[in-house]
Amino acid sequence: MVNNNLDTLRDQVDQLNLELLSVINKRANLVQEIGKLKGVQGSLRFDPVREREMLNQIVEANNGPFEDSTIEHLFKEIFKAGLELQEDDHSKALLVSRKNKQEDTVVSVNGLEIGKGEPAFVFGPCSVESYEQVAAVANSIRAKGLKLIRGGAFKPRTSPYDFQGLGLEGLKILKQISDEYGLGVISEIVTPKDIETALDYVDVIQIGARNMQNFELLKEAGRVNKPILLKRGLSATIEEFIGAAEYIMSQGNGEIILCERGIRTYEKATRNTLDISAVPILKKETHLPVMVDVTHSTGRKDLLLPCAKAALAIGADGVMAEVHPDPAVALSDAAQQMNLPEFDLFWEEILASNLLPVKTK
Numbered sequence: 001m002v003n004n005n006l007d008t009l010r011d012q013v014d015q016l017n018l019e020l021l022s023v024i025n026k027r028a029n030l031v032q033e034i035g036k037l038k039g040v041q042g043s044l045r046f047d048p049v050r051e052r053e054m055l056n057q058i059v060e061a062n063n064g065p066f067e068d069s070t071i072e073h074l075f076k077e078i079f080k081a082g083l084e085l086q087e088d089d090h091s092k093a094l095l096v097s098r099k100n101k102q103e104d105t106v107v108s109v110n111g112l113e114i115g116k117g118e119p120a121f122v123f124g125p126c127s128v129e130s131y132e133q134v135a136a137v138a139n140s141i142r143a144k145g146l147k148l149i150r151g152g153a154f155k156p157r158t159s160p161y162d163f164q165g166l167g168l169e170g171l172k173i174l175k176q177i178s179d180e181y182g183l184g185v186i187s188e189i190v191t192p193k194d195i196e197t198a199l200d201y202v203d204v205i206q207i208g209a210r211n212m213q214n215f216e217l218l219k220e221a222g223r224v225n226k227p228i229l230l231k232r233g234l235s236a237t238i239e240e241f242i243g244a245a246e247y248i249m250s251q252g253n254g255e256i257i258l259c260e261r262g263i264r265t266y267e268k269a270t271r272n273t274l275d276i277s278a279v280p281i282l283k284k285e286t287h288l289p290v291m292v293d294v295t296h297s298t299g300r301k302d303l304l305l306p307c308a309k310a311a312l313a314i315g316a317d318g319v320m321a322e323v324h325p326d327p328a329v330a331l332s333d334a335a336q337q338m339n340l341p342e343f344d345l346f347w348e349e350i351l352a353s354n355l356l357p358v359k360t361k
């Protein structure tokens, strides 16, 4: 008897579930219609005043046994689902996301195709200090058959009293080196007004960690026809990092290289904590090439090689590291830059590591 009753009640619940399903979908159809009309009118899809009115009406009619707050919560979920339905798929999938574009984005710089399978290497001093200083590093880079050089002309420093970079003079030195040594140049720009200027001097504009959420700078970088190397912010989540890249791409420039450069954690053994798993996550979530800066992430010369190997092994599209002909007298990041013999050794170890693809003839 009890079992019979239970079965009957369950049958009724099953029936009501189906009725709810039908009513909920009927409502969804209407909401979609409304969404189309709003789209035509160009009005905002979320209307808090209208939602409040609907909730008031529902709560007023509520005779229990559910509490008003429970009813509000349930209906709020239904409203939310309806709103998501109104937003077409394209507006939900970010431009930088894999959902939006399946194929890998390949960024071409000075004959290299970054993101195509063969890792790219970027070496160079933290700051451009003089022509001779950059030339010494360029010489060593060229001797290794490498194609890219980095160097900061505008330096965002923690203290305003520290060396701020040579500015335009630094960009001019880099351009001269680029021409003389056949190297592609990567250099950081810190203000929107300098983006235009940089076009004549660099091959890749770097947006540094401290500026990852400088939205005006990101938008300006998105308006030019030049590859952008975007570094992860000091404490940025992967979602925020991807959001920053989206700012650039939303303005039209899709030539973006992401760069994991360590994040701030409680760990003090390294300057930052290299978030190595960010590499495959970013590769999965976005179609953009991902590099790893082993210098700023570790701040330790003894960790450059193992971290570079880890980056290559985990699928990074490139590695960045700082090299200075005389790090002891460097005007920035003196402790963490490799000198030239250390650079030679580093490179030999990379070549010997079997982590580079075998070149097919």
Ligand code: PEP
Binding pocket: 126, 152, 156, 188, 207, 208, 209, 210, 231, 261, 293, 296
């Ligand atoms: C740099 O690459 O010179 C630099 C300052 O790095 P980050 O923005 O990652 O600190």
Ligand code: MN
Binding pocket: 126, 127, 296, 322, 332, 333
């Ligand atoms: Mn540096």
